[in-house]
Amino acid sequence: MPGHNRDELTAELKITPSPRAEQPPQAQVEAVMRAAGEAGPAAHEAGPDSVVLSGGREEVLDAARRVTEAALDAGAKTVEVRVEAQEESGRFGEAGGRRGSP
Amino acid sequence: MEFLRPPSLHEALEAKAAHPEAVPISGGTDLMVEINFDRGRPETVLDLSRVPELAEWERENGHVRVGAGVTYERIIAELGEALPGLAMASRTVGSPQIRNRGTVGGNLGTSSPAGDGLPPLYASEAEVELSSTGGTRRVPVSEFVTGPKRNALRPDELISAFRMPRATGPQQYAKVGTRNAMVIAVCSFGLALCPERGRVEACIGSAGPTPIRTPEAERFVEGVMEEGGLWETRGPIGDAALRRFGEMVQAAARPIDDVRGTAAYRVHAIGVLARRSLGWAWDEYRRGGE
Amino acid sequence: MTRAQTTPTPTRVGPGPTTFSPGGIGESVRRPDGVPKVTGEFEFSSDMRLDGMLWGATLRSPHPSARIWSMDLSRAEAMPGVRAVLTHEDVPGRKVYGMETPDQPVLAWDRVRYQGEPVALVAADHPETAKRALGSIRVDYEVLDVVSSAEEALAEGAPELHPSGNLLRHVRIRHGDAEAAEARAEVVVRGEYEIGMQDQAFLGPESGLAVPDGRGGVDLYVATQWLHVDQDQLAESLGLPHDMVRLTLSGVGGAFGGREDLSMQVHACMLALHTERPVKIVYDREESFYGHVHRHPCKMRYEHGATRSGELVYVRASLVLDGGAYASSSTAVVANAARFACGPYRVPNAVLDAYVAYTNNPPCGAMRGFGAVQTCFGYESQMDKLAEKLGMDPIELRLRNAMKEGTRLPTGQKIEGPAPVAELLEKLREMPLPEGPGGGTRDLRELPGGVSNTTHGEGVVRGVGYAVGFKNVGFSEGFDDYSTARVRLSVTDDGPLVEVHTAAAEVGQGLVTVEAQIARTELGVEKVSVLPADTRVGSSGSSSASRQTYMTGGAVKLACEAIRRRLFETVAERHGEDPEGLALENGSVVSDGRFVVALDEILGAEPIEETVVHRHVETFPLDEDGQGDADVTYAFSAHRAVVDVDVELGLVRVVELATAQDVGKALNPQAVEGQIEGGTAQGLGLALLEEIQVRDGRVLNASFTDYLLPTILDMPPVRTEILELADPGAPYGLRGVGEPPNISTPPAVVAALRDATGRELPRMPVRPEALVGIADGPPRRRPQPGSAGYGTLGSLEERRDQ
Numbered sequence A: 001m002p003g004h005n006r007d008e009l010t011a012e013l014k015i016t017p018s019p020r021a022e023q024p025p026q027a028q029v030e031a032v033m034r035a036a037g038e039a040g041p042a043a044h045e046a047g048p049d050s051v052v053l054s055g056g057r058e059e060v061l062d063a064a065r066r067v068t069e070a071a072l073d074a075g076a077k078t079v080e081v082r083v084e085a086q087e088e089s090g091r092f093g094e095a096g097g098r099r100g101s102p
Numbered sequence B: 001m002e003f004l005r006p007p008s009l010h011e012a013l014e015a016k017a018a019h020p021e022a023v024p025i026s027g028g029t030d031l032m033v034e035i036n037f038d039r040g041r042p043e044t045v046l047d048l049s050r051v052p053e054l055a056e057w058e059r060e061n062g063h064v065r066v067g068a069g070v071t072y073e074r075i076i077a078e079l080g081e082a083l084p085g086l087a088m089a090s091r092t093v094g095s096p097q098i099r100n101r102g103t104v105g106g107n108l109g110t111s112s113p114a115g116d117g118l119p120p121l122y123a124s125e126a127e128v129e130l131s132s133t134g135g136t137r138r139v140p141v142s143e144f145v146t147g148p149k150r151n152a153l154r155p156d157e158l159i160s161a162f163r164m165p166r167a168t169g170p171q172q173y174a175k176v177g178t179r180n181a182m183v184i185a186v187c188s189f190g191l192a193l194c195p196e197r198g199r200v201e202a203c204i205g206s207a208g209p210t211p212i213r214t215p216e217a218e219r220f221v222e223g224v225m226e227e228g229g230l231w232e233t234r235g236p237i238g239d240a241a242l243r244r245f246g247e248m249v250q251a252a253a254r255p256i257d258d259v260r261g262t263a264a265y266r267v268h269a270i271g272v273l274a275r276r277s278l279g280w281a282w283d284e285y286r287r288g289g290e
Numbered sequence C: 001m002t003r004a005q006t007t008p009t010p011t012r013v014g015p016g017p018t019t020f021s022p023g024g025i026g027e028s029v030r031r032p033d034g035v036p037k038v039t040g041e042f043e044f045s046s047d048m049r050l051d052g053m054l055w056g057a058t059l060r061s062p063h064p065s066a067r068i069w070s071m072d073l074s075r076a077e078a079m080p081g082v083r084a085v086l087t088h089e090d091v092p093g094r095k096v097y098g099m100e101t102p103d104q105p106v107l108a109w110d111r112v113r114y115q116g117e118p119v120a121l122v123a124a125d126h127p128e129t130a131k132r133a134l135g136s137i138r139v140d141y142e143v144l145d146v147v148s149s150a151e152e153a154l155a156e157g158a159p160e161l162h163p164s165g166n167l168l169r170h171v172r173i174r175h176g177d178a179e180a181a182e183a184r185a186e187v188v189v190r191g192e193y194e195i196g197m198q199d200q201a202f203l204g205p206e207s208g209l210a211v212p213d214g215r216g217g218v219d220l221y222v223a224t225q226w227l228h229v230d231q232d233q234l235a236e237s238l239g240l241p242h243d244m245v246r247l248t249l250s251g252v253g254g255a256f257g258g259r260e261d262l263s264m265q266v267h268a269c270m271l272a273l274h275t276e277r278p279v280k281i282v283y284d285r286e287e288s289f290y291g292h293v294h295r296h297p298c299k300m301r302y303e304h305g306a307t308r309s310g311e312l313v314y315v316r317a318s319l320v321l322d323g324g325a326y327a328s329s330s331t332a333v334v335a336n337a338a339r340f341a342c343g344p345y346r347v348p349n350a351v352l353d354a355y356v357a358y359t360n361n362p363p364c365g366a367m368r369g370f371g372a373v374q375t376c377f378g379y380e381s382q383m384d385k386l387a388e389k390l391g392m393d394p395i396e397l398r399l400r401n402a403m404k405e406g407t408r409l410p411t412g413q414k415i416e417g418p419a420p421v422a423e424l425l426e427k428l429r430e431m432p433l434p435e436g437p438g439g440g441t442r443d444l445r446e447l448p449g450g451v452s453n454t455t456h457g458e459g460v461v462r463g464v465g466y467a468v469g470f471k472n473v474g475f476s477e478g479f480d481d482y483s484t485a486r487v488r489l490s491v492t493d494d495g496p497l498v499e500v501h502t503a504a505a506e507v508g509q510g511l512v513t514v515e516a517q518i519a520r521t522e523l524g525v526e527k528v529s530v531l532p533a534d535t536r537v538g539s540s541g542s543s544s545a546s547r548q549t550y551m552t553g554g555a556v557k558l559a560c561e562a563i564r565r566r567l568f569e570t571v572a573e574r575h576g577e578d579p580e581g582l583a584l585e586n587g588s589v590v591s592d593g594r595f596v597v598a599l600d601e602i603l604g605a606e607p608i609e610e611t612v613v614h615r616h617v618e619t620f621p622l623d624e625d626g627q628g629d630a631d632v633t634y635a636f637s638a639h640r641a642v643v644d645v646d647v648e649l650g651l652v653r654v655v656e657l658a659t660a661q662d663v664g665k666a667l668n669p670q671a672v673e674g675q676i677e678g679g680t681a682q683g684l685g686l687a688l689l690e691e692i693q694v695r696d697g698r699v700l701n702a703s704f705t706d707y708l709l710p711t712i713l714d715m716p717p718v719r720t721e722i723l724e725l726a727d728p729g730a731p732y733g734l735r736g737v738g739e740p741p742n743i744s745t746p747p748a749v750v751a752a753l754r755d756a757t758g759r760e761l762p763r764m765p766v767r768p769e770a771l772v773g774i775a776d777g778p779p780r781r782r783p784q785p786g787s788a789g790y791g792t793l794g795s796l797e798e799r800r801d802q
């Protein structure tokens, strides 16, 4: 059953590790996963080299930037970022909202 | 998978001699479960359900010889007087569907410590009849079952029958399971009184690697009866002796913890079953004298 | 030797429409699939076959937590008869899925997080070949530490299952001022309670047939609960647009929440698209235990404060749920647990915290009752404890605090419409008790232990217990919950016909019958045809949350009303009648009982069709203090359990379960009774038997040999009292029916067990060990002969020796 999770934004980051970097490819991906976990919004692995961040617009955009930086710092060759707005989130009422009646 | 379906015992034994790897199937209520669970994929299956000799039973001077293929349902319907303990155990097996198909031969073949057919056979010191083209040998059931799901059957042999004395006194079988039907025994207890020999015979099920006889507890009660002349007077045994019997049976149990129950519970429950079963059997004996 | 027989297989699959003449609403209508199911003629999804069909099978991780270093598929690929061997690399689209949080791999890549996690797929000509191929795949696992409980997962330094940690959601509710209220509490009771992992144990295991359309798309025939949420996730993971992934519901053998998440759907479609052949996947029972989510195990700590007269002053509760390895619907379940943690009572102050954590246990998600089952056991145990401490009758205490219309929940939400908690309890109190355990010879089947001959009356003690529970109907917390119905009124050679088309899943609850009854009632047409549910019509939402009659029944009603309006406009135009005065009766339009025109005539060759979307009132998310109007409406039920316990052996015979439930309006009374009895049986199962036993992440009893469901000898007759207090906001005033009985049964049974044994019984299911006071766990020292005070007796040998 679907419940409260209708996030405004999700960002998927896909990393191509560089074989020539200081750290081995596996370590580059792990560094990115760690950064994603610490970035704030909910982070989930989405494949061997992908992570999805989901949450509010500002926090996701913010986190996407930080994770991208972490990837580059770890030596990754490319980071593909795909940001998607959730269709339904607009219909989502305000937290703590009340019905019309007083 | 090759499927052999001999029409007679003779041909069944020949088939087994020719295909020692063939796995016999009677009711299939154990074997088919194994196959469904992918725990074994026999190359050859030897169907015994069409062998008429295996589906017969007969009286043999004070004993009953029961073909390995006689179903629980028939034991309940036809052998309730001659083998009441086994009939009671049969009533606790599975569901009507299982009792219509399942056989004591299959129960012996599986040799599970939880098999409900086994404690009555152990208590009455039944013999298992093993046949091959070379002949037939009889093995006491306690030697036939060599460990959990292990037995003394040779590759060229089939279980043709078991043989046990006709009941001469009350018998009981009680089984603890967490559900009120269709349940594998958490522990069980079989008991037979043999007034003419002054004997009490008992066996624990599902609380050790094999069914377990309880000689010390049996000798204790026999002593109580002998001492009080109870076989003759049919007087009450007394609570203290019943309890002591339960405790001595408990002491013989060697259960383990598993998903069905803890060892501690099994020991506890065995004691209760032993005490109650002896009480019921003795009450019946006393009423028999009225 | 016998040869395997070949029976011809059909070249088309899929269910047809169900056409019948139902009664109107309020009448008991027999379900059209009832007889075919009993006679074995009904086609379940596992029965479907198609020419040239392949069989799919799934390789699953034997480890609850491991890293995958490599996989060798070569032997499987080389096997004759094997048509495909696929891994995560072959997932065409998104490699993860999930209804709320896509965190679950379609196929694992470098890590597995629970025992049974899918790792690879095989399609083969024969199911046996597929199984053997699975066995030949070599996976190099490095076994990792197991996080085996939610507490462990939330402890400092626990290994993290997912990048953002193990806490999946914390719901915090602050209501009133509990601290200030503590001073007013004259009596305080505390308790810790626990509930094990129940399985839905639907009888028809997961199964479906995927048929490629030759143009890159796929049709999936599947037993599921919500076609469109499957379609969304399939489209994502297959990398296809929605119109290339079409679903049709096929015969469902029960669901209870366990079919809300995907199981074999993506796998079968991947294999079908890859091989360009139809592919069928059917789980066996063991695989089914690994193939779907379960009910959340939960540990609860409660503190109730009350005045000496028994008025609740405050409740504190901390709930910890084990979510297992992936999110599933955990975040919604934990919110339900929190919102209903105080029960259907007036609680002016509350501090509630509910946590759900990732662990290496099997994933948990939706199951009948959805979070409300767990807490009902907690708060009802507390109410009994409080009653005992106050020396009060447990029903009296409940009546004193019973919620009613206008009561505010801890979320601040006001109960609109009837909340008949007191009425339900009064009804139960009025029902006569069954006869006591008389002496004499009783049928063994009526005694604890049943036919196993464990007692002839010895040790048998009677106990009686009560419980009341409630939960929300429909989806909460701001979710856009709707259902779509397309209804068509036409004239056939046999007269007028109504066709009803929705995507709502008939999972056994009787939806097809109810849809037809509504159409019959609203349009006055005898013959109704319910079309197979599929994705050619808009979403109906899930057959869960006790919502489908409310939501899809409501949608059918609206669609019929729209048709009626159009029809009456035409009649008004052509016959000069006032549209307001018109009605439909027995295939005719009438005005004040006067015949105006036959439907055949007015419709002619022009059928009327309407597609309508039905939404319930808007709901809102909870804020940081857990405040908000999160729910649509509520459903209530109460149970009384009468048990006989063999207190020496800890065996139980439930003698009777009596229940009172408010259903708002019983559209099909027979089906309502069926739901109540079924939910009650499932509740009895949870109280006494049903638990997936998990040790260190491993399931110990993935079969019906050791996962015990109640049999007919365990399930007593149910005495049912149905109240019909209309819910003002609902179609026909109806409330959901399916879940409440599953909520209030377990605590009632446990209360009766406590009554009989005098033991605390803080954990469900209650095992015989607990009833006789032997702790679960490693065996203690065995009792020695003589330990019970009979040492002096000695054995005969010993006595002779003396």
Ligand SMILES: Cc1cc2nc3c(=O)[nH]c(=O)nc-3n(C[C@H](O)[C@H](O)[C@H](O)COP(=O)(O)OP(=O)(O)OC[C@H]3O[C@@H](n4cnc5c(N)ncnc54)[C@H](O)[C@@H]3O)c2cc1C
Pocket (backbone or CB within 6 Å): B023, B024, B025, B026, B027, B028, B029, B030, B031, B032, B033, B048, B068, B069, B092, B093, B094, B095, B098, B101, B102, B103, B104, B105, B106, B107, B108, B109, B110, B114, B115, B116, B117, B153, B157, B158, B159, B160, B182, B183, B184, B185
């Ligand atoms: C739902 C269900 C419930 C059950 N409940 C119970 C229960 O309550 N109590 C209980 O004890 N058991 C129970 N069982 C297990 C089973 O029914 C019994 O063990 C039964 O006695 C097996 O008999 P069968 O004829 O079906 O054996 P089969 O399955 O045909 O065979 C069992 C084994 O014995 C071998 N075998 C069979 N006949 C011979 C022969 N003549 N010679 C040599 N080997 C042979 C087979 O090769 C196989 O290894 C249950 C099973 C099911 C499926």
